[in-house]
Amino acid sequence: MTRTILENGHVATVDAAGTEHADGHVVIEGGVITAVGPGRAPEHLRAGADVVDATGCLVTPGLINTHHHLYQWLTRGYAQDSILFDWLTSLYPLWSRIDAGLTGAGAAGAMAVLARSGCTTVGDHHYVFPQGSGDIVGALVESAATVGVRLHATRGSMDLGASQGGLPPDFAVETTDAALKASQAAVETYHDASREAMVRIAIAPCSPFSVTKDLLREAAVLARSLDVRLHTHASETVEEDAYCLEHFGSSPTQYLEDLGWLGDDVWMAHGVHLDATAIARYAATGTGVAHCPSSNARLAAGIAPVRDLLDAGVPVGLGVDGAASNESGQLGVEIRESVLMNRLRTGADSMSVRDALRVATMGGARVLGRHDELGSLEPGKLADVAVWRVDGVEHAGILDPVAALGLGALPPLKRLYVGGRAVVEDATLVTADEQALARGVAAASRELAERL
Numbered sequence: 495m496t497r498t499i500l501e502n503g504h505v506a507t508v509d510a511a512g513t514e515h516a517d518g519h520v521v522i523e524g525g526v527i528t529a530v531g532p533g534r535a536p537e538h539l540r541a542g543a544d545v546v547d548a549t550g551c552l553v554t555p556g557l558i559n560t561h562h563h564l565y566q567w568l569t570r571g572y573a574q575d576s577i578l579f580d581w582l583t584s585l586y587p588l589w590s591r592i593d594a595g596l597t598g599a600g601a602a603g604a605m606a607v608l609a610r611s612g613c614t615t616v617g618d619h620h621y622v623f624p625q626g627s628g629d630i631v632g633a634l635v636e637s638a639a640t641v642g643v644r645l646h647a648t649r650g651s652m653d654l655g656a657s658q659g660g661l662p663p664d665f666a667v668e669t670t671d672a673a674l675k676a677s678q679a680a681v682e683t684y685h686d687a688s689r690e691a692m693v694r695i696a697i698a699p700c701s702p703f704s705v706t707k708d709l710l711r712e713a714a715v716l717a718r719s720l721d722v723r724l725h726t727h728a729s730e731t732v733e734e735d736a737y738c739l740e741h742f743g744s745s746p747t748q749y750l751e752d753l754g755w756l757g758d759d760v761w762m763a764h765g766v767h768l769d770a771t772a773i774a775r776y777a778a779t780g781t782g783v784a785h786c787p788s789s790n791a792r793l794a795a796g797i798a799p800v801r802d803l804l805d806a807g808v809p810v811g812l813g814v815d816g817a818a819s820n821e822s823g824q825l826g827v828e829i830r831e832s833v834l835m836n837r838l839r840t841g842a843d844s845m846s847v848r849d850a851l852r853v854a855t856m857g858g859a860r861v862l863g864r865h866d867e868l869g870s871l872e873p874g875k876l877a878d879v880a881v882w883r884v885d886g887v888e889h890a891g892i893l894d895p896v897a898a899l900g901l902g903a904l905p906p907l908k909r910l911y912v913g914g915r916a917v918v919e920d921a922t923l924v925t926a927d928e929q930a931l932a933r934g935v936a937a938a939s940r941e942l943a944e945r946l
Contacts (some may be wrong), residue, residue, distance in 0.1 A: 496544065498522040498914060500881060503548025504895040508555050508855045512848060514896075520553060522877040525690065525913040530871050542549040550885025552895040553909050554851065555870050556614025556878035558858025559825045560646075561725075561784035561813030564601035564618045564634060565592055568939045570821040577580050578667065578731045578793045582661060585818060591945035594628030596938045602637040603935035604823055604925050608641055608814070611824035611904060614878035614912045616643050617784070617813070617862060619725060619763065621650025621700040623668060623676065631680045642917040642925040643877070644691070646862050648698035648725050649680035653709045659741060661703045666724055670709045672698070674716055681720050689867055690913065692874065696938040698725040702746055703737050707753060714754040721863040724755065728762035731795045735767055747772035748891040756781045761861045763813065765803065766796040773806050782809035782861035788822065789815030797839040800832065804849070812850075812860030820875045831855050833900050847900025871880065877914040882907060883921075912937045 498521070498751045505518035507530060521529035521539055527534065535543075540704040569588055597620070601758070605616055631647055635886060638645035651673035654660030667677075677697045685695040697717040699705040705726075717724045727733070729746045746766065750756060758780030765783040768776070776783065785798050803810050812832060817823045829850045836845035858867030867876050882898070882905040884890075889898040889905060898905055910918035917925050 496523070497539065497542065498911070499539065500545045500548045500553055500879070500909075501534050501545065503551040503553045503881065505530065505553045505871060506851065506896055508852055509870045509872050518553070520871055520879060522879070522911065522914045525876050525877055525915070527871060527873055527877050529873060546881070546909060547775045548881055548908065550883060550907065552882040552884050552899060553871070554880050554882065554899070555855040555868070555878050556910065556912065557825045557854045558615040558617070558811060558862065558869065559608060559613050559814055560617045560761065560811035560858045560861045561786055561815055562604070562616060562618045562940045563620065563816035563818070564616075565589070565597045565620060565622070566603045566816040566818035567600035567604035567823065567935060568596060568942050569818045572818060576793070577733070578795060578849050579661060579733050581793060581819065586662050586666050588621045588942065588946050590624050590628060590663070591942055592624060592630075593730060594630045594633040595836045596942055597630050597638050598633035598827055599934040599938035601634050602640055602816055602926070603931050605638060605641040606926065606928060606931050607823040608825055609917050609923060610907065610921065611643055611826035612880040612882065612907060612910060613641055613825040614880070614910065615646065615858070615862070615868060617619045617646040617648075619650050619698050621652055621667060621698065623651070624666070631684060631695070635684055638693065641923070642912055642915060642924050644693075646694050646696065647684070649677040650695040650698040650700050651677065651709060652704040654704050654706050658706070666844045669702070670706060670712070673709060674712055677713065678716060678720065681722050685722060687721070692913075693696060694722070696723040696725050701727040701734070702742075702749060703734060710750070710753045710755060718759070724760040726750070726755070726762060727764060729772065730764035730790075732767060740856070742858055745772065746776055751775060759863070763811070763815070764790065764795065764798065766798045767791055768799055768803070773802055773808065776803070776808045777806040780809065782811065784811050784813040784861060785832060786813040786815035786820070787828060787835040789820040791831075791835065792819050797835045799839070800853070801840045801844045809857060809860035810853050811861035812854040824904065825854070826899070829900050830902070838859070847894075847896050850900050851896060877913045878913055880907060880910070881909040
């Protein structure tokens with residue numbers, strides 16, 4: 495087995511104690527971290543090893559993206575000044591023309607950008623499945639393999655069209671039975687429950703305003719029978735709160751709990767408008783939250799109460815969200831956004847750079863149910879590791895290397911490893927041709943626009 499040694503860098507392990515080594519080493523062997531500590535790696539490990547000099551670098555766990563819509567990479571720049579409901583209604587007609595080929599092209603470009611921003615695990619929520627669109631989940635799996643990142647894909651769904659009081663147009667939704675059958679098929683075809691899994695599948699009806707009670711209830715039963723996780727949007731906007739009160743007579747949290755949608759196998763996207771009662775229910779049940787600061791700002795949804803969630807013990811991870819509501823598509827920048835947004839909400843001492851790094855790594859691993867495998871640099875963990883250059887003109891001389899990531903410009907990557915395999919070297923994707931991916935995205939974006 496190839497042994498890789500990273501040494502001479504500032505190692506932020508993000509273990510339970512928050513251990514850091516100002517001049518440390520990380521040893522990788524067989525896709526697993528085998529040693530972490532101060533100074534140079536032990537001499538007996540050096541013979542035949544690939545030694546990477548991380549001088550001037552910050553070494554962290556690979557970042558974990560807990561919420562994305564990869565297909566939206568093809569529809570960036572639309573509805574730039576809209577709130578969520580208006581933004582959705584303007585884009586549904588375009589998204590309803592998507593198919594597996596276009597989705598795969600967009601997803602490959604989006605995941606390349608994620609990898610170049612330090613992301614090693616991608617959580618995606620795909621919920622638009624037009625008739626005759628092919629195997630969209632399979633296309634996502636193939637694109638993740640091309641780029642070399644781990645994928646937590648969800649088989650999403652919508653069955654509540656406008657004629658039934660939902661937000662999406664009728665032509666963009668499925669029947670309840672079709673959505674459930676397709677969700678089961680996706681799990682049976684692609685889900686890998688092994689510890690080293692590169693692909694896992696969750697079941698993910700879209701939102702309270704696009705899904706019927708029957709689909710939510712039966713999806714929860716199905717997911718638990720298949721032993722996979724559940725995901726949906728919840729408490730993203732004040733308009734969603736008003737919709738739930740009008741149609742269901744309750745808050746989104748109470749509505750979802752009544753349908754079996756709180757639990758330690760569930761994570762919600764956004765959680766912007768959670769009051770103390772809702773936070774207590776999330777904490778008591780172990781329900782996780784994907785925090786998406788840039789998208790929430792882009793759509794003027796608000797700032798999630800992350801400090802309150804963390805203090806209550808709620809698992810919180812970081813997310814990019816749909817690339818059509820966060821045109822950057824980079825996960826690394828969301829660390830800084832989380833710090834700044836949450837300080838605006840609750841004060842300068844409410845979110846440290848290390849808090850935000852933990853949310854982006856161990857927090858995400860908890861949300862996705864992989865905290866025993868991912869999220870920290872510890873012996874026995876899978877070797878998903880980011881090596882950030884903090885000695886360039888943007889960061890040279892900074893007092894704290896972690897602050898370079900949490901408060902400064904996004905540092906370039908010297909290396910990004912997924913399971914010990916180099917995916918990025920010297921800020922360049924090495925698993926695929928970036929320019930070819932870019933051409934594929936441009937062509938797919940044009941074709942999708944022409945279909946409308």
